[in-house]
Amino acid sequence: xxxxxxxxxxxxxxxxxxxxxxxxxxxxxxxxxxxxxxxxxxxxxxxxxxxxxxxxxxxxxxxxxxxxxxxxxxxxxxxxxxxxxxxxxxxxxxxxxxxxxxxxxxxxxxxxxxxxxxxxxxxxxxxxxxxxxxxxxxxxxxxxxxxxxxxxxxxxxxxxxxxxxxxxxxxxxxxxxxxxxxxxxxxxxxxxxxxxxxxxxxxxxxxxxxxxxxxxxxxxxxxxxxxxxxxxxxxxxxxxxxxxxxxxxxxxxxxxxxxxxxxxxxxxxxxxxxxxxxxxxxxxxxxxxxxxxxxxxxxxxxxxxxxxxxxxxxxxxxxxxxxxxxxxxxxxxxxxxxxxxxxx
Amino acid sequence: xxxxxxxxxxxxxxxxxxxxxxxxxxxxxxxxxxxxxxxxxxxxxxxxxxxxxxxxxxxxxxxxxxxxxxxxxxxxxxxxxxxxxxxxxxxxxxxxxxxxxxxxxxxxxxxxxxxxxxxxxxxxxxxxxxxxxxxxxxxxxxxxxxxxxxxxxxxxxxxxxxxxxxxxxxxxxxxxxxxxxxxxxxxxxxxxxxxxxxxxxxxxxxxxxxxxxxxxxxxxxxxxxxxxxxxxxxxxxxxxxxxxxxxxxxxxxxxxxxxxxxxxxxxxxxxxxxxxxxxxxxxxxxxxxxxxxxxxxxxxxxxxxxxxxxxxxxxxxxxxxxxxxxxxxxxxxxxxxxxxxxxxxx
Numbered sequence: 001x002x003x004x005x006x007x008x009x010x011x012x013x014x015x016x017x018x019x020x021x022x023x024x025x026x027x028x029x030x031x032x033x034x035x036x037x038x039x040x041x042x043x044x045x046x047x048x049x050x051x052x053x054x055x056x057x058x059x060x061x062x063x064x065x066x067x068x069x070x071x072x073x074x075x076x077x078x079x080x081x082x083x084x085x086x087x088x089x090x091x092x093x094x095x096x097x098x099x100x101x102x103x104x105x106x107x108x109x110x111x112x113x114x115x116x117x118x119x120x121x122x123x124x125x126x127x128x129x130x131x132x133x134x135x136x137x138x139x140x141x142x143x144x145x146x147x148x149x150x151x152x153x154x155x156x157x158x159x160x161x162x163x164x165x166x167x168x169x170x171x172x173x174x175x176x177x178x179x180x181x182x183x184x185x186x187x188x189x190x191x192x193x194x195x196x197x198x199x200x201x202x203x204x205x206x207x208x209x210x211x212x213x214x215x216x217x218x219x220x221x222x223x224x225x226x227x228x229x230x231x232x233x234x235x236x237x238x239x240x241x242x243x244x245x246x247x248x249x250x251x252x253x254x255x256x257x258x259x260x261x262x263x264x265x266x267x268x269x270x271x272x273x274x275x276x277x278x279x280x281x282x283x284x285x286x287x288x289x290x291x292x293x294x295x296x297x298x299x300x301x302x303x304x305x306x307x308x309x310x311x312x313x314x315x316x317x318x319x320x321x322x323x324x325x326x327x328x329x330x331x332x333x334x335x336x337x338x339x340x341x342x343x344x
Numbered sequence: 345x346x347x348x349x350x351x352x353x354x355x356x357x358x359x360x361x362x363x364x365x366x367x368x369x370x371x372x373x374x375x376x377x378x379x380x381x382x383x384x385x386x387x388x389x390x391x392x393x394x395x396x397x398x399x400x401x402x403x404x405x406x407x408x409x410x411x412x413x414x415x416x417x418x419x420x421x422x423x424x425x426x427x428x429x430x431x432x433x434x435x436x437x438x439x440x441x442x443x444x445x446x447x448x449x450x451x452x453x454x455x456x457x458x459x460x461x462x463x464x465x466x467x468x469x470x471x472x473x474x475x476x477x478x479x480x481x482x483x484x485x486x487x488x489x490x491x492x493x494x495x496x497x498x499x500x501x502x503x504x505x506x507x508x509x510x511x512x513x514x515x516x517x518x519x520x521x522x523x524x525x526x527x528x529x530x531x532x533x534x535x536x537x538x539x540x541x542x543x544x545x546x547x548x549x550x551x552x553x554x555x556x557x558x559x560x561x562x563x564x565x566x567x568x569x570x571x572x573x574x575x576x577x578x579x580x581x582x583x584x585x586x587x588x589x590x591x592x593x594x595x596x597x598x599x600x601x602x603x604x605x606x607x608x609x610x611x612x613x614x615x616x617x618x619x620x621x622x623x624x625x626x627x628x629x630x631x632x633x634x635x636x637x638x639x640x641x642x643x644x645x646x647x648x649x650x651x652x653x654x655x656x657x658x659x660x661x662x663x664x665x666x667x668x669x670x671x672x673x674x675x676x677x678x679x680x681x682x683x684x685x686x687x688x689x690x
Contacts, residue, residue, distance in 0.1 A: 139620045142666045150659025156652045266476055279470050316484020322477035326469045
């Protein structure tokens with residue numbers, strides 16, 4: 001097929017490819033997987049309902065991954081996303097219980113109010129992380145690990161480990177709605193947040209500063225960036241993303257609990273790295289992370305269509321894909337920083 | 345003489361161990377005052393035996409952190425190797441002693457550790473990412489390929505080793521008894537070996553050197569890749585030993601109940617003053633930090649704190665502990681700057 005084309009588009013394609021090898025590799029993997037599923041399990045995978053279900057499922061960890069991505073671009077990490085999500089959803093569940101009247105209904109303003117409050121709580125918890133990282137100079141991995149444990153602990157202390165439910169079903173029903181009977185509300189929330197972050201990263205000074213901070217914190221400081229405020233803002237955004245993820249979990253499970261989504265902590269890191277974000281900082285695009293989210297959701301859902309294969313193989317495949325992609329990067333790019341350092 | 349003690353005090357105040365020791369002492373005294381049960385013989389033995397498994401994990405995590413890496417895969421690694429071992433011995437209906445189990449588990453642990461070491465050492469990939477990936481792979485192999493279920497019976501050799509005790513402590517007031525498992529000897533031996541290795545061998549000093557600065561260690565002639573590779577093999581073996589001890593002590597093999605321990609273990613190591621950036625830290629501090637976490641996890645109930653508050657305390661402990669040591673670094677740097685300025689002026 002390629003030979004029939006003229007040379008020019010091929011060269012252009014090559015340029016496009018080499019600019020963004022990582023992205024193309026993810027797209028390639030998605031296409032291969034889709035073709036494989038099309039051959040083996042076409043009717044069970046390619047239905048509107050299946051895609052709608054997937055689109056309703058991935059935003060909960062997708063949103064958290066976006067937050068982790070922001071932190072990782074600055075060279076940090078956020079391991080407290082699940083703690084923030086659960087704490088927010090538990091507090092909001094209590095609020096919803098308070099607002100639910102005897103006939104099981106909630107007032108019309110309840111859902112917007114709950115979302116606004118959730119964003120506020122997420123931002124506050126994120127600022128807490130940001131202060132620990134910037135003002136107290138605690139390494140991000142420890143600060144967020146500790147705060148994540150603390151938030152989960154508060155959840156446990158509040159709920160004694162039980163699920164909080166028995167609030168009006170209207171909430172879950174509203175979020176599980178489909179706009180025009182087609183697009184799940186969860187997906188809309190995710191897209192809005194993704195576009196907002198894309199805009200921040202690529203079209204604003206804030207984004208440029210973020211990449212600069214991640215590339216070299218010292219250089220950023222000496223060029224006059226207010227690194228402390230920048231970090232606090234980053235972790236605040238991550239907190240907001242996590243809180244929204246928690247609100248979607250609240251709708252998807254129709255209850256809140258301290259140990260919901262505990263696997264998401266490491267899963268988010270996995271997704272972000274898979275999406276091509278350098279854990280050292282300074283590199284990474286939101287398009288890669290979104291592709292990684294989609295790839296993982298498709299892998300998992302696709303694998304579920306094979307009842308003979310234990311669903312536990314998913315974690316094997318995830319780990320395998322993660323290491324495979326990292327090794328591929330090693331061979332193609334071959335410029336991790338410390339290698340340069342040693343060579344010098 | 346006074347000068348000497350003064351400099352000694354100054355030196356001590358810059359290290360983390362005295363602080364963590366004081367916190368530990370304060371917590372113990374608080375629990376003793378509130379419950380009067382802390383320093384009873386059986387409680388002390390209970391805590392010592394609760395320290396064995398986290399302690400072994402902490403030794404491995406400590407080595408990795410000192411080398412400038414981080415390992416989140418050791419619970420999955422230990423679970424996989426001990427599950428495979430137990431399952432194999434049960435299937436072959438093995439009736440002999442515990443040694444075979446330990447040897448098999450150590451061998452599997454070495455292979456799995458080499459898997460980590462290969463990617464971290466030879467491919468120079470970030471340790472956090474590799475161990476995240478490998479813990480996922482290990483879990484997948486255990487739950488998918490081996491189709492793991494809870495094993496309620498374990499081979500007779502492991503069962504006997506798990507129940508045998510060095511001595512039994514009896515509380516004269518409550519009449520409760522606690523036994524010190526023989527496995528604690530394994531912990532002490534590993535601790536001593538690793539201590540000697542880190543202190544007196546070229547390999548051990550190499551781990552510190554790599555953590556301080558990989559480039560400098562390379563220049564100084566340390567084989568960075570090889571040291572890392574061998575170190576991850578050792579960490580895999582130590583983690584597997586911890587896994588075997590845990591299964592023997594619990595008298596059953598549960599595939600998933602070790603998972604999720606990694607964060608608390610790393611927290612303990614860092615609380616003990618090990619720099620997360622690598623190159624600094626002592627095994628003594630690491631053990632004190634782990635002990636603090638173990639006591640918080642096990643003894644809050646003696647304080648009258650409901651167990652649902654456990655995570656709040658652990659989380660606060662991590663934040664405060666790491667905050668204090670991070671603050672110390674800032675203070676040290678600023679005093680250095682002031683001294684340099686004074687010298688400039690003079």
